[in-house]
Amino acid sequence: MRLTPPTLSKLALSALLACAVAPLALATTPPAKTRSTQEILDASQPSDWRTLDPARTLYMELASGRVIIELAPDFAPAHAANITTLAHEGYWNGLAIIRSQDNFVVQWGDPNADDAAKKKPMGTAKPKLPAEFERTSKGLAFRALPDTDGWAPQAGFVDGFPVGRDPTAGRAWLAHCYGAVGAGRNNDEDSSTGAELYVVTGQSPRQLDRNITTVGRVVKGMELLSALPRGTGPLGFYEKPEQYVGIQAIRLAQDVPAAERTPLQVLRTDTALFDELVEARRNRRDDFYKRPAGHINVCNVPLPTRAPPAG
Amino acid sequence: MRLTPPTLSKLALSALLACAVAPLALATTPPAKTRSTQEILDASQPSDWRTLDPARTLYMELASGRVIIELAPDFAPAHAANITTLAHEGYWNGLAIIRSQDNFVVQWGDPNADDAAKKKPMGTAKPKLPAEFERTSKGLAFRALPDTDGWAPQAGFVDGFPVGRDPTAGRAWLAHCYGAVGAGRNNDEDSSTGAELYVVTGQSPRQLDRNITTVGRVVKGMELLSALPRGTGPLGFYEKPEQYVGIQAIRLAQDVPAAERTPLQVLRTDTALFDELVEARRNRRDDFYKRPAGHINVCNVPLPTRAPPAG
Structure with a gap:
């Protein structure tokens, strides 16, 4: 019933x-x-x-199911490449979700990342990447919305990604909307490697736009992340290792046998049909x-x- | 550690x-x-x-803890009065949270509301209320933000509530931000009674502003609602009664013995200190x-x- x-x-x-x-x-x-x-x-x-490109699609396998992430190499080529390497080499397999802060982010990576003796090696991935906070808007098929929101001179879509754009400066950047995946960093702009990632689970924290490298977005399975128990430690970190949510694997779709892939299409955002939807x-x-x-x-x-x- | x-x-x-x-x-x-x-x-x-006024503060008691809601009688006087009556008479005690739709709302009320034979009587609460989508901005201590967002000519705060305002029309309304509590309704504007309530758990659905009666906001305990498992039925409804999240009670704070109340203060939004925080x-x-x-x-x-x- x-x-x-x-x-x-x-x-x-x-x-x-x-x-x-x-x-x-x-x-x-x-x-x-x-x-x-x-x-x-x-x-x-x-x-x-x-159809999602298996070369830039990640499958995060949790006990509760599969989260599907589309990478954005057009905006963060170095990070997308490093993340692809990390996934290919199984870096996250057996690591964990270690943080869920209400109305902000869920974050995953190596719980021992801060302990030189215990942290997991990053294989052939690069230990240092440039900041990729924004890019030239030249060459981007930017589909502008008719409205602005105050966070950016223009807002719109590029290939399925919500994007802010400054036409005067000729710059564009991924917007921190619900489901946006970013690369955690330290205070230095170039301190992210892609090994530690977060996803936005609340009201869009657009103040992070152009301040951190956004690497992609969750296209399916957000509810497996957004409904996780909130961490009770400061900033929503889980306080005890037994609270961590284990990551069975994060794999590049193209490394997954075809029969185990999730066939998935996303609506194009550069069509008259999408304009009508908007x-x-x-x-x-x-x-x-x-x-x-x-x-x-x-x-x-x-x-x-x-x-x-x-x- | x-x-x-x-x-x-x-x-x-x-x-x-x-x-x-x-x-x-x-x-x-x-x-x-x-x-x-x-x-x-x-x-x-x-x-x-x-300090929260116990006469307009609700305690929703769940097995996981207490959610504290502040009502907004300045914006929805008839709904706030009806909700107060319903709480005072124990209407929600033993009812349930029946819906959790990802990036949208959690909703609670009587699972049998649609069944005339089974639905819980509303006691002395009114079966019909006027729509209270907006009000005159006259007499409101509106603290405008310096920025606008496109959803309203002005945005700001009134007594701790996020508010949209149209100075030309002289109207003001509560904004559907994360944590906003509204009264579910049917297609008719005046079809809400306050018996069925929802809370925003995702990106602010501001398109609902001025289309539905917003009755208050969650001031503490949001994580007890926002992290609930998402319903797997259409629109995030739980498909089986055993998935419902039981509501032990929703009580008006002033009906609760003083020793069982949660002492709580909220930051005022009409001060120089708040402006500095903004x-x-x-x-x-x-x-x-x-x-x-x-x-x-x-x-x-x-x-x-x-x-x-x-x-």
Whole structure:
């Protein structure tokens, strides 16, 4: 028996499904009836989707399931390469999630990273990388949102990643939205190696943008990380080793036998269909919403995934 | 043994503690050394804090602990009154959390609310309330932030609550930030009673602002809600009754014997000290941040609490 009394479910239904689209109008103007989010997705063509590239996809295997991370070599080439090496060589296998701070981040790596005698060797990965906080916006297929959020002169998407952009300075950077994966560092800008990673699990901490190297984003399995018990130590670190959440393995998808891979497509963000989806979020025109916002934040746009259709 | 290798802890340390303050300056300008968040709080006076009013404070008692909610009768007087009645009469005692949707909301109420024969009677609470999506901004001690976010012409705080404001229209409303508590409703604007409540557990869904009645916010214990397992049914509803998280009781603090109350103060948001705290977040000037954002979102400002000092 499913349990969705209308008063419970409508809020969410409308949030997820029923987003008709129209130009912002006064509440007294009957909205033009256009397509809902679901209708938009249902009408998508194969060309509206792309299949994750196994050469830049990580599988984090936990007892609770698989988290899938897409790396962003266009923004953090040195980090993506190092992380690829670390995954290929099994660096994280047997290491742990050691921190979960409410409304901020979940973090994983080597619990003994600070102990020269005990820490796990990084194999052939580089011990030092340049900071990759931002890059030139030249050559990027940047899809701007119509709205700005105050954190960046422009916000939009590049190849599925939420991005901030400064057109005057010609710079672009990955935005710290929910699900963003970054490389923990020390005070020195170039002190991250990619061995210690975190994922954003709360309100987007955009103050970290351009201050730390963002290396990718979780495209599937966020709930396996975001619902972990919060650490009770300072900054959400787990206080006892028995509280750590073990990482069975982090593997590059291309190192995983094809039969064990998760077939996954993500919606392209450089299409007319995606623009329509964004507009459906900017102005929700279903029976629930009485005052469409006429605005969207880059961290509030859903980035749909799907299993590739049969055939 | 605490486990905070520098490379792991610095990110968070800086986020929580080390926020020096200075006007936005070029990276080449040495920042003026001013007070960190911790130093600001340490220097606070008793008048910078207020004690929660037991007449508008709810204790939600879970097996895992106590969640403390402050109601906002200034914004939702009819809902706050109804919720007070429901709590006073023990409406939620023995009911449950029935939904946890990742990056959105946790929701609680009567699992049988949709079944006329089984649903729990609401006692003397009103079965129908007016929508309280917004109010006049007249008479509100609104503390504006220097920055806007695109969701509202102005953003700021009223008595500890994040608020959007339209000075032209003379309207104000509670913002759907992390921890905001709202009253689930059906499609009709006036279909909420306060019996079914939700709390925001992800990126602020500000599109709900002015579309639903926000009734308060969680001031302590968010981690008991935000880390609940995500529901596997549509919209994050738990699929089986055995997955529900039981609510032992929701009580008004003033109905709880004084010895069982949680003494709690919240930082006032209408003080010079709070302004300084906001500025310390807008422009982080510690050794970690290389590029202070020069911006803050109303949903990214910490709202500190403390036990009242002895004496």
